[in-house]
Amino acid sequence: MSNYQEIVNLNVGGTRFSTSWQTLTWVPETFFTALLSGRIPTVRDETGAIFIDRDPNLFGLILNFLRTRDIDLNNVNIRALRHECDYFGITPLSRRLALCDEMNHSTCGDVLFYGYLPPPLNTTLPNGSNSRSGNSCSRKNSTASSTEVAVNRTHSRNSSLDLRTVGRIPSQDQLSRCGRGHSRAASLGNADSHKGHRPPDMSTWADSMKVQIIKAHHNWVAVAYTHFVTGYRLTDSCGWYVVFQSPVQETVIERIALNAKTGGGGGTSSGNNSSGTDVMLGIASGAHVRLWAFSTHSEPVRRTLIGTFNLGVRVEHLLFVGPQLVALSGAGSRSKAGVWHTSTQHWQTQDVAHLTTYDTAGSFLLLGTATGAINYIDMQKFPLRMKDNDLLVTQLYKDPNQEPITAISVYLTPKTNLCGNWIEIAYGTRCGSVRVIVQHPETVGHGPQLFQTFTVHQSPITKVSLSENYLISVCSEYNHVRTWRVTRFRGMISTQPGTTPKAAFKVLALEAPTAQPHNDCGPYGEQDEEQIFIQKVVPDTDTLYVRLASNGKRVCCIRSVDGSGVSCFVVAECEGALRPRRLLLCGHRSGATQMWDLTGPIDKAVKLQPVAASGGGEGDDSPAPDGGPTPDELVRLLSACDLDATPVPGVPQSPNRPIQAP
Known part of the structure; x- marks a missing residue:
């Protein structure tokens, strides 16, 4: 040898x-x-x-x-x-x-990569040492009051971050227990906590610092971790910068809601001048909801605790309808709705039996029920019409077969001199039916009338979206999508030639039910523009597929710039000086937030649609027939997924903004 x-x-x-x-x-x-x-x-x-x-x-x-x-x-x-x-x-x-x-990958991303926000505990310490070193932490700003913040500055890779940290700095024994130092982006206080409450054991944070939830409104983004929320704002001149952070919560944050509103200073929520902008942040843990207001028109930013509210059952959804904060729960017969109204400063709750799904349209909150009824609450009339301290919940429509309603979408046509305001509602049922109901301006007192019914789905409907040009429905069979082209006359839905089928495809997403509310595949987008799906195939993946909701064609493929898995995502419209940008915001298991500008790719994909539809296929460079992952890509993704634990087809997995029992 x-x-x-x-x-x-x-x-x-x-x-x-x-x-x-x-x-x-x-x-x-x-x-x-x-x-x-x-x-x-x-x-x-x-x-x-x-x-x-x-x-x-x-x-x-x-x-x-x-x-x-x-x-x-x-x-x-x-x-x-x-x-x-x-x-x-x-x-x-x-x-x-x-x-x-x-050579094909970069920490700077590709041309679509728009920004990187580092983890809040992974920046430079006040004394200049690294946050992971566990070195001693400066006590600077530790005496800040509960309603004021001090201003520090640091830099991310591609954004100048004005870190206006909130509250007190955690103690050194807390930092040593978690093996981390303290960053200026993580100066978190607990001044609003109840007496006797202490911040959670920091030793558990090492495994819970991944981004749990992302919410966006106008040019604001709220990034929720396990026990606190960081708020960022985007301006053309400064990029993304930290404006506020919530106090550390003792309980795990399960839902958040963000509302950027115009304050009394004369500024706007989307302009570059933040002098008149206020932000409201709601956080839900279990049955409890906490609401803060952040006054950003002064330096330093002031934080005010508006109140702590109790819904009585676990909050399944938290949202703003205008300036009103709404909490919903669908715990069977114990379904409840809670509303905090900004003008009355009053919190009200009411039982809304068998709540299953919801949608919003203007000042209206529409509620679907397991009994087949569609109810609504008019937030504008709410403060003036109270009865025994109950919300004014009115029945709008009843399904003819009394099928449980599992998804709902409202479309308000533009108000014109010719037709007034024409209300259109699409909803899906547990039996797989998709129905469209309409209400003429001259028949407002008679309620909506059944316009069209589709019975092509054989599984419960989980999502439905009615837009200017399309009707889109998704059922629970691995997110199977059906799309129809909507015909309109003078802005109103028409029967000539009627709603015609356009495409059928699947948006496979093998996500655990507990993670689905924060990984909703869509569709995303305004009702007068092209909508998109975001496909996250397996839970622990760094790759997302962006697809047109109308035909399933691939718009682009997004891959994490640091190789970390995507833990949550959302699509948001951010207004800029030149034109609005449609951004994909991704929270990662590393604690970082990454974002991509989808505006250009979506515009290009929409322009190529007529060419592809003509049969020539020229310009359609999608590597898969329906734009999802190719077989090779899918096999590679599934190699990191336990298929024995995946959802079963035919069982509802991710309804369109579902109300699920805890």
């Missing part, structure tokens, strides 16, 4: 290879040097050749490199070849392949 010219016969995955001892061993400390030296036991086939159970095609490329010190990478899966090189320990080739692979 010491003769370098000795021929070595190999059987790799059933394919025979013959080479010399010297060829296999010129790279030191590899699989082959260990194999031929006897450090690895050998298995031989019937001919005496050494058997190696690996891919023979990739092995042939590696063997040619060992022979010639060169390699042809045409039509080669570099990632798979690199994996084989790592297995065999061929370090020279593995390093070259790593560089080739990294």
Whole structure:
């Protein structure tokens, strides 16, 4: 075995290879040097050749490199070849392949990458040391009052962050228990907590610092972690910067709501001048809701606790309808709705039996029920029409078959002199029906009339969206989507030639039910624009697929710039000086927030639709028939997913803003 010219016969995955001892061993400390030296036991086939159970095609490329010190990478899966090189320990080739692979990836992202907000505990310490070092923490700003914040500054990779930290700095014993130092972006107070409450044990934060929820409104973004929320604002001149942070919560944050409103200072919620902008933040944990107002038209930013409210049952959804905060729960017969009204400063709750789903339209909150009824609350009339301290819940419509309503979407046509305001509502049922009801201006007193029914779905409807041009429905069979083209006359839905089928496809998302409310696939977008789906195939993935809601075609593919998995996402319209931007905001398991500008790709995809629809297919560069992951991409994604724990088709998994029992 010491003769370098000795021929070595190999059987790799059933394919025979013959080479010399010297060829296999010129790279030191590899699989082959260990194999031929006897450090690895050998298995031989019937001919005496050494058997190696690996891919023979990739092995042939590696063997040619060992022979010639060169390699042809045409039509080669570099990632798979690199994996084989790592297995065999061929370090020279593995390093070259790593560089080739990294040429296609960058921590600066691609042209769509719009911004990176670092984890709040992963920035520079006040004393200049790293937040992960566990060094002592400065007590600067630790005496700030509960309604004021001090101003510090730091920088992210591509944003100038004005870190206006809130409240008190955690104590040194807390920091030492978690093995982290303290960053200026994480100066969190608990001044609004009840007496006797203490911040949660910081030792548990190491595993819970991933982003849990993201909400956006105008140019504001709220990023929720397990026990606190950070608020960012976007301006053209400063980029993203931190404006507020909530106090540390003792309980786990389960729902948040964000509302950017115009205050008395004369500013606007979308302009570059923040002098008149206030922000309201709601946080729900269990049955309790806490609401803060942040006055951003003064320095330092002032935080005011408006109140702590109790819904009586676990809050399943938290949202703003205008300036009103609404909490909903669908715990069977104990379904409740709670409203805090900004003008009356009053919190009211009421039982709304068998609540299953909801939607908003202007000042209206529409509620679907398991009895087939659609009810509504008019927030404008709410403060003037109270009866025994109850909300004024009015029945709008009753399903003709009394099927449980599982999804609802309201479309308010533009008000014109010709037709007035025409209300259209699409809803889906547990039996798989999709119905459209309309209300004429001249028949307001008679309620909506049934306009059209579709019974193509064989599973419960989980989402429905009625827009200017399309009717989109999703059922629970692995998010199977059906789309119809809507015909309109003078802005009103028309029967000539009527609603026509356009596409059918699946938006596969194997997400756990507990994570689905914060990973809603969509559709996202205003009702007068092209809507999109965001497809997150498996829970622990760094890749998202953006697809047109009208036909399922792929718009683009988003990949995390730091390789961390996406824990939650949302699509938001952010107004800029030149034009609104449609941003995909992703929270990551690393604690970072990453964002991509989808405006250009969506515009391009919409322009290419007529070409693709003509049958030529030119300009449609989607690698998959429906724009989702290709079979190769899907297999690679599913390799990191436990299919035994995936949802079962035919069972509702992710309803359109569902109301689920805890």
